[in-house]
Amino acid sequence: MANYSRIVYLVLLITVTVFFICGCGTAELSEGEPVDKELPGEVEIEAPEAEIPEISLLAVGDVMLARKLDRLIREKGMDYPFLMTREILSEADIAFANLESPLSDQGAKLDGKGIWFRGNPENKEALVQAGFDVISLANNHALDYDAPALLQTIELLEAAGIKPVGGGENIDEARRHVIIEREGIRVAFLAYSEMADIVWSYKHPRMLKATEEIPGIAPLVVEQIIEDIEKAKEQADYVFLSLHWGVEYKEMPEDYQIEIAHQLIDAGADVILGHHPHCLQGVEVYRHGLIAYSLGNFVFDQNWSDETREGLLLKINLNPTSLLRAELIPIFVNDGQPVVAAGERGEKILSRTKNISERLGTSLELTEGKAVIFSRNQEIEPDLEQKFDQEGGQVI
Numbered sequence: 115m116a117n118y119s120r121i122v123y124l125v126l127l128i129t130v131t132v133f134f135i136c137g138c139g140t141a142e143l144s145e146g147e148p149v150d151k152e153l154p155g156e157v158e159i160e161a162p163e164a165e166i167p168e169i170s171l172l173a174v175g176d177v178m179l180a181r182k183l184d185r186l187i188r189e190k191g192m193d194y195p196f197l198m199t200r201e202i203l204s205e206a207d208i209a210f211a212n213l214e215s216p217l218s219d220q221g222a223k224l225d226g227k228g229i230w231f232r233g234n235p236e237n238k239e240a241l242v243q244a245g246f247d248v249i250s251l252a253n254n255h256a257l258d259y260d261a262p263a264l265l266q267t268i269e270l271l272e273a274a275g276i277k278p279v280g281g282g283e284n285i286d287e288a289r290r291h292v293i294i295e296r297e298g299i300r301v302a303f304l305a306y307s308e309m310a311d312i313v314w315s316y317k318h319p320r321m322l323k324a325t326e327e328i329p330g331i332a333p334l335v336v337e338q339i340i341e342d343i344e345k346a347k348e349q350a351d352y353v354f355l356s357l358h359w360g361v362e363y364k365e366m367p368e369d370y371q372i373e374i375a376h377q378l379i380d381a382g383a384d385v386i387l388g389h390h391p392h393c394l395q396g397v398e399v400y401r402h403g404l405i406a407y408s409l410g411n412f413v414f415d416q417n418w419s420d421e422t423r424e425g426l427l428l429k430i431n432l433n434p435t436s437l438l439r440a441e442l443i444p445i446f447v448n449d450g451q452p453v454v455a456a457g458e459r460g461e462k463i464l465s466r467t468k469n470i471s472e473r474l475g476t477s478l479e480l481t482e483g484k485a486v487i488f489s490r491n492q493e494i495e496p497d498l499e500q501k502f503d504q505e506g507g508q509v510i
Contacts, residue, residue, distance in 0.1 A: 166433050167297035171354075172206035173387050173428045174199075174452075175394075175409035178255075179233035179240060180215035182415035183450045187237060195413045196244035198453040199445070202427070204245045207296040210303065211241070211412065212250045212356060212389040218266040221259030226315025230258040238270045247294050250305035250356040252280025252331045253389065254312075257322050261329040280305025280356065281324070281331045288324040288332040291346040291353075299434055302350035304342050307358035308334040309390075334359060336374055340381040351434055352384045360391045360408060363421065365470055367395055367407040372474075379403035384437065385430065393421040394463070396470030397428075397442065397478075397487055404430070404440055404487065407474075415450045423447040424455070424463050440487040442467060442478070456483060 179187070179195065186194055196203065203209050215231035217238050223230050241249065249271055257264050264281055271278045282288040291302045310323035310333035324330030334357060346353045355378060360367055367375075367388070375386050379400050386405045388395065394410035410425030417423060427443040444455040444463035455463055464485045468478045478485040 167299060168431060168433045168438065169207040169296045169299050170205070171208040171210065171301065171430045171432070172203060173210045173354075173406070173409065173430075174203075175212065175412040175425045176214050176253075176389055176392060177211045177241075177413045178214040178231055178415070179217065179237040179413065180231040183413060184233050184237065186450055187234070187240065192236070192239050193243055195240050195451060198451055199427075200244055202443070202454065206245070206429070208248065208294050208301060209244070209246045210248045210250070210354070210356070210387065211246055212253060212305075212358065212387075213241075213267075214253055214255045214414075216256060216259055216263040216267045217270055218259060218263035220266050221261070221263035224257055224260050224314060224320060225318040226313075227258055229255075231255045232259050232263060235266065235270055238274050238276075241271075241276060242274050246276055248277050248279060248292060248303050250280045250303075250358070250389070251278050252288075252305035252307040252310070252356060253358040254307060254309040254322065256281050256307075256331050257320075260320070264331075265329055277303075279303045280307070281329075283324075283329045284326055285324040285330075285332070286326075288330060289338065289342050291342060291350070293346075293350050299352075299432065300350040301352045301354060302346035303354050303356065304332075304339070304346060305356035305358070306332045306334040306339060307390075309358065310334065334374075336377055339378060343378065343382045347382050352432065352437075353382060354385045354387060355383050356387045356389065358390045359388060360395070362391050363393055364391060365393060365395055365421075365466075366473065371407060372398075375405045375407075376400055379405070387428070392416060394424055394426050394467060394470075396467060396472075396474045396476070398471065398474040398476045399488060402437075404437065411447055412445065412452050413450060414447060417447075417449070424466075425452065426463075426467065427454075436490060437488075439489045441489075442485040442487065444483070444485075454483075 215233045217233045217235050219235055268278045277292040279292045291304045293300050293302050310331050313319050322331050323333040343353050384403050388407040391408040392411050395408035398405045406428050412425050425445045429441050431439040444460045445452040446455040460483050464480050471478050
């Protein structure tokens with residue numbers, strides 16, 4: 115019994131001691147004093163950061179695969195026009211150009227044009243090899259051989275996996291946007307020409323603009339473009355406009371062009387790509403948008419001056435919410451074939467572009483053979499981070 119009493123006494127003593135210790139701990143916690151030790155088994159796990167996708171887009175100037183270029187392709191091979199720029203084009207997620215010549219063996223010369231371009235249908239392969247994704251047809255040469263040549267060009271490009279924009283079997287098709295999606299980022303393209311309303315011949319009073327019943331190109335009508343921008347923004351993260359406009363061989367845009375460009379950026383366009391002058395013009399950063407008034411020639415046979423042989427590549431990096439970086443790369447056209455301009459020639463092209471852009475209120479930084487328009491830190495709105503799938507980085 116004595117042993118039993120000792121055992122009972124020890125059990126009671128241990129119980130009271132444990133109760134006292136626990137009670138003290140509870141009292142300390144209730145007074146708000148911190149507990150230094152982490153409880154066993156508790157491990158902090160950091161959630162992996164969402165990977166924000168980023169893509170690059172490269173836009174070039176006027177491309178013409180007819181006349182002398184047609185002959186050069188026959189003599190030197192299909193890869194000749196883009197041989198020296200194929201690598202930089204292929205590095206871009208999206209590549210864009212303005213095609214100044216129908217590719218066709220159909221149609222008849224449109225009366226009154228004076229200059230007619232028509233390249234061999236096989237020349238589409240040069241565009242495929244170069245890696246172009248989107249081609250604007252909204253220019254003053256799209257109907258040099260009337261509707262049959264335009265429609266055949268559209269058919270050839272689509273069959274080759276290249277999206278044509280700015281031309282069509284009717285006005286609805288001509289004004290319709292196309293969308294390229296990369297890494298979950300959707301970029302819409304629209305294209306228009308201010309030469310669409312010109313009557314080239316009273317003998318054959320045919321305008322270039324499409325109607326409800328006649329094939330053609332999209333005219334540059336601000337009110338209509340604003341409508342098209344609004345439609346495109348419902349389906350895309352960005353809207354890029356190709357505008358065929360301005361005065362040939364003049365390095366500054368006209369006042370009316372600046373006014374139109376600002377209106378279209380105000381309406382929601384993000385980037386404007388200008389064509390037609392056949393020489394480079396300046397760039398302007400306006401509000402959230404970027405305006406390249408003319409990128410000059412890219413593949414062309416206008417060899418009579420430095421101005422018609424100098425051009426620009428516009429490279430833009432973007433994520434789902436921001437244009438991150440934009441830069442200009444100088445090119446020089448040698449016998450119809452563009453090359454990236456280095457050394458003194460490249461510096462000359464960039465310096466001239468910098469001077470013109472400053473007159474438009476935009477400063478460029480010349481560095482490492484390029485002109486940087488802007489470079490921003492990769493930022494993303496906090497509430498958007500949750501919209502990305504951890505594995506694929508796709509918007510969900």
